[in-house]
Amino acid sequence: xxxxxxxxxxxxxxxxxxxxxxxxxxxxxxxxxxxxxxxxxxxxxxxxxxxxxxxxxxxxxxxxxxxxxxxxxxxxxxxxxxxxxxxxxxxxxxxxxxxxxxxxxxxxxxxxxxxxxxxxxxxxxxxxxxxxxxxxxxxxxxxxxxxxxxxxxxxxxxxxxxxxxxxxxxxxxxxxxxxxxxxxxxxxxxxxxxxxxxxxxxxxxxxxxxxxxxxxxxxxxxxxxxxxxxxxxxxxxxxxxxxxxxxxxxxxxxxxxxxxxxxxxxxxxxxxxxxxxxxxxxxxxxxxxxxxxxxxxxxxxxxxxxxxxxxxxxxxxxxxxxxxxxxxxxxxxxxxxxxxxxxxxxxxxxxxxxxxxxxxxxxxxxxxxxxxxxxxxxxxxxxxxxxxxxxxxxxxxxxxxxxxxxxxxxxxxxxxxxxxxxxxxxxxxxxxxxxxxxxxxxxxxxxxxxxxxxxxxxxxxxxxxxxxxxxxxxxxxxxxxxxxxxxxxxxxxxxxxxxxxxxxxxxxxxxxxxxxxxxxxxxxxxxxxxxxxxxxxxxxxxxxxxxxxxxxxxxxxxxxxxxxxxxxxxxxxxx
Amino acid sequence: xxxxxxxxxxxxxxxxxxxxxxxxxxxxxxxxxxxxxxxxxxxxxxxxxxxxxxxxxxxxxxxxxxxxxxxxxxxxxx
Numbered sequence: 001x002x003x004x005x006x007x008x009x010x011x012x013x014x015x016x017x018x019x020x021x022x023x024x025x026x027x028x029x030x031x032x033x034x035x036x037x038x039x040x041x042x043x044x045x046x047x048x049x050x051x052x053x054x055x056x057x058x059x060x061x062x063x064x065x066x067x068x069x070x071x072x073x074x075x076x077x078x079x080x081x082x083x084x085x086x087x088x089x090x091x092x093x094x095x096x097x098x099x100x101x102x103x104x105x106x107x108x109x110x111x112x113x114x115x116x117x118x119x120x121x122x123x124x125x126x127x128x129x130x131x132x133x134x135x136x137x138x139x140x141x142x143x144x145x146x147x148x149x150x151x152x153x154x155x156x157x158x159x160x161x162x163x164x165x166x167x168x169x170x171x172x173x174x175x176x177x178x179x180x181x182x183x184x185x186x187x188x189x190x191x192x193x194x195x196x197x198x199x200x201x202x203x204x205x206x207x208x209x210x211x212x213x214x215x216x217x218x219x220x221x222x223x224x225x226x227x228x229x230x231x232x233x234x235x236x237x238x239x240x241x242x243x244x245x246x247x248x249x250x251x252x253x254x255x256x257x258x259x260x261x262x263x264x265x266x267x268x269x270x271x272x273x274x275x276x277x278x279x280x281x282x283x284x285x286x287x288x289x290x291x292x293x294x295x296x297x298x299x300x301x302x303x304x305x306x307x308x309x310x311x312x313x314x315x316x317x318x319x320x321x322x323x324x325x326x327x328x329x330x331x332x333x334x335x336x337x338x339x340x341x342x343x344x345x346x347x348x349x350x351x352x353x354x355x356x357x358x359x360x361x362x363x364x365x366x367x368x369x370x371x372x373x374x375x376x377x378x379x380x381x382x383x384x385x386x387x388x389x390x391x392x393x394x395x396x397x398x399x400x401x402x403x404x405x406x407x408x409x410x411x412x413x414x415x416x417x418x419x420x421x422x423x424x425x426x427x428x429x430x431x432x433x434x435x436x437x438x439x440x441x442x443x444x445x446x447x448x449x450x451x452x453x454x455x456x457x458x459x460x461x462x463x464x465x466x467x468x469x470x471x472x473x474x475x476x477x478x479x480x481x482x483x484x485x486x487x488x489x490x491x492x493x494x495x496x497x498x499x500x501x502x503x504x505x506x507x508x509x510x511x512x513x514x515x516x517x518x519x520x521x522x523x524x525x526x527x528x529x530x531x532x533x534x535x536x537x538x539x540x541x542x543x544x545x546x547x548x549x550x551x552x553x554x555x556x557x558x559x560x561x562x563x564x565x566x567x568x569x570x571x572x573x574x575x
Numbered sequence: 576x577x578x579x580x581x582x583x584x585x586x587x588x589x590x591x592x593x594x595x596x597x598x599x600x601x602x603x604x605x606x607x608x609x610x611x612x613x614x615x616x617x618x619x620x621x622x623x624x625x626x627x628x629x630x631x632x633x634x635x636x637x638x639x640x641x642x643x644x645x646x647x648x649x650x651x652x653x
Contacts, residue, residue, distance in 0.1 A: 159637040207608035233641040
């Protein structure tokens with residue numbers, strides 16, 4: 001009777017033991033399952049994604065910059081570079097085989113490749129060859145060398161090189177704008193990077209697209225400038241020739257459309273090659289048109305006289321005693337060359353460029369009205385042109401003026417202006433007294449070719465001076481300056497030209513003036529009836545020792561004439 | 576029981592059909608992947624050619640700059 005009972009106990013204990021092991025086993029499996037499914041979920045998901053998908057990042061193409069006729073000023077092109085991973089090539093002296101293989105492909109001696117790899121400072125990356133042609137690129141890829149790859153890189157090209165360097169500017173190694181339009185419009189030109197995601201096979205070959213991971217690339221917008229490269233070349237050539245002839249320190253020249261404020265040419269010499277900007281001395285990188293305010297001297301007189309006429313302080317026919325070359329009051333004022341003018345009206349004062357006459361006009365206008373008028377012309381504040389680093393010049397508030405100030409400011413002393421402010425002021429005179437906004441960008445065009453932004457023109461939005469005064473100033477005194485005055489060198493046969501010469505002393509930072517050096521200027525336009533262009537030329541420190549002269553009429557006016565003649569011919573044939 | 580049993584010939588046909596469908600599916604998937612890969616390669620080549628063309632265009636632009644052309648025009652006119 002005992003035997004069956006003990007057998008049953010053994011059976012049940014065996015079943016119990018088996019159940020325990022089974023339970024323990026399943027519990028273990030369950031725990032592992034939980035571990036894989038929940039605790040390590042992220043890790044495995046990531047590993048799976050990495051194995052399954054390949055992400056191809058795309059850097060955007062920076063926008064194009066063209067002149068007003070569509071000539072390319074700046075463009076980005078893709079280049080292909082060969083790179084190596086030195087730490088990988090140094091294993092088992094693999095670099096020797098690599099150098100042997102690359103030698104005939106890159107046409108570089110093998111020992112040089114080896115040397116570069118051995119002396120590499122960064123063990124992770126070494127650029128072996130830059131901008132290789134496509135056949136070399138294919139050959140490198142076919143060779144399937146471990147530790148060797150091809151990288152893509154955008155490079156910025158400036159086909160016009162130094163011709164337009166101060167306007168266009170340049171980009172740095174990271175592809176960000178560092179100067180000029182490239183800096184000011186960096187956000188517009190840069191674009192936005194994108195990525196494509198692909199499902200890949202075991203050899204990492206893309207076998208399907210994965211649209212969910214895709215973010216579209218947005219190339220940069222393109223800019224069309226108001227600059228005309230042909231006029232730019234005309235201006236640069238004329239200015240450069242004169243700077244060489246007079247051994248001058250520097251020079252600037254601007255050509256503007258007086259009706260829109262569009263800048264057709266902008267030259268600041270010395271200039272630089274934007275491809276080599278990092279090797280260029282800082283002095284050459286300076287955009288003097290914007291960053292070099294100077295005392296304008298006589299070219300300022302028509303502006304002060306226009307302000308006086310506009311506010312009714314004087315009349316056109318009013319006579320002023322311009323003394324005998326020297327006026328002892330208000331600190332003593334000399335005429336240039338101590339010329340004796342006697343009694344002159346406003347036309348005569350501007351025609352002869354009388355300092356004493358202008359001083360008396362300044363006094364009659366009064367500090368407040370003179371200041372307000374000049375502020376309306378835009379002096380003492382940036383013009384807002386679309387370039388970075390614009391100086392505002394100096395027009396001190398009236399409370400800081402001395403009793404002498406109205407007499408000095410009226411003939412262009414005690415005030416500093418930029419060439420752009422000066423050219424804009426003459427645009428206001430030329431277009432009948434309306435405000436214009438100097439600008440360089442004519443339109444922004446997206447990569448699909450649609451215009452997204454057009455620079456607004458301020459023409460007609462407000463009069464700075466009465467139209468009849470602006471017109472009289474251009475038709476009478478300024479035309480007379482060229483016809484019978486100091487600006488005769490600016491005359492062009494068959495065209496009615498107007499303008500004003502200026503020979504200004506250079507203010508010293510320590511106070512007073514440099515009496516041996518001058519800024520020689522000429523600013524004007526043509527034709528008188530409906531001016532098509534305003535041209536400003538300023539040449540700094542022409543060498544007086546040469547004995548060729550140093551006045552604005554002698555140094556700057558011939559440059560003006562050459563620019564005007566060629567520009568009008570060009571504009572007639574290319575409307 | 577005999578009524579519900581499929582004949583040997585019918586069983587062979589079913590197995591053959593299933594195998595054929597599997598092979599066809601696999602073939603289609605491989606073909607799709609291969610074609611996608613080739614299309615992608617062609618797309619890259621096209622992009623490279625487009626970039627090369629653009630590069631040539633920029634180089635040409637360099638040669639046609641007024642700075643390069645005007646001196647020649649002046650020489651020929653004088």
